[in-house]
Every structure is written in structure tokens, then in C-alpha cells.
Amino acid sequence: DADVTQTPRNRITKTGKRIMLECSQTKGHDRMYWYRQDPGLGLRLIYYSFDVKDINKGEISDGYSVSRQAQAKFSLSLESAIPNQTALYFCATSGSRDVQPQHFGDGTRLSIL
């Protein structure tokens, strides 16, 4: 089984719909991240959480919200989806020391029509 699991893997939806992307991990890591990836651009950080009671905005948090339900679960919501949120979304985790590599889920490909 994957250490970092994202659901769904693919989603097509319409403008204005509410969408939730889920991430769960079995690595026992405290830190979790949500990124989006667009062609020709680097990974851009949306939100991150260093523990269950800690939520921080990243570079591009507008239009998104998150919930850290447990150490192992971190979900990303689009309250009212718009077409320019069409992208590949990745969840990642890392250990609690500052210099730790991040481990990524397989991604969710989201298309908003």
C-alpha cells in the first residue's frame, strides 16, 4: 500500500461545485502539505500543517481551504470551483525536523469545466 494516499485520483466537475480532495498517510509524519502543479510552472504550495492544531497558508491559498482531521489526514477543499483551478494536486508529508525530504502522494488530476 502507498504511504501517502490521495483520493480521488481523477475528478471532473463543473464551475461552482464544492470539491474535497483527501490525503491520508501511514508514515507517521507530523507535517503535511498541499501543492498544485501546472504545466511549465513549479510546484506551488497551497497550505501546510506542522501538526493537528497548526494550519498555514502557502503561496496560493485564495479559493482553497484545508482541514487537518488527524495526524494522518489532511483534506483540501475548493468551496466554489473555477476553471483556473484545473491542475494536478499533490499531497506531501515530511518528518518534524526542518530538513527532511517530502514524500508525495500519486496526485489528483482535477478538471473544472
Next chain:
Amino acid sequence: GQNIDQPTEMTATEGAIVQINCTYQTSGFNGLFWYQQHAGEAPTFLSYNVLDGLEEKGRFSSFLSRSKGYSYLLLKELQMKDSASYLCAVLDSNYQLIWGAGTKLIIKP
């Protein structure tokens, strides 16, 4: 502002050697990561450098020069499975990862 530059695309031949460069300008520096990402898949960790010099790990090596704001990833004995994007990322003074756009490496037989 913070900036990481990598070539967009490179082509190399199976069995050869290729060097992928990364230059960075960031607010502070706490290390540089290289990741590999096959098309449509998750990035996977390759290497981490925080001190100047070359780190070798099998067919892959990574070099860092902090004074020049420069790193490269060296891939030897290229195999078709090395066709992927290679992402450079810098940990800034706030321990935030700043990502480059990635270099797509195409391997030809």
C-alpha cells in the same frame, strides 16, 4: 523575489552522461533538493545538498556551490527509464521549499 532557474528540456542518448543545471536566488539557504518526476506520477526524492561539493549516489551525483547559487545533477550511463522531469528545490531561510519548474529529460536510443 525568490527564483530558481532550470532548463525547460534536455535531450540525451542512452548510455551517455547528462548534466542538469539549477541556479537559485532565494532569501536564505538551508539546502537544495533534487527530485525525479515521471510523467503523471509523484515526485520522488533523489538528493539533498547543504555543503559545497559533490555527493555521489550510484549513477546519480549532485553538486552544490553556495557562493555561486548553483547546483547540478549529473546522470551517468543513461537508461531509457531516466526519461523524466528533474525538479530542483531550495529550502529558504524560513525552511520553506521553493521549487523550480523542472527540466524534462528525453532519452533517445
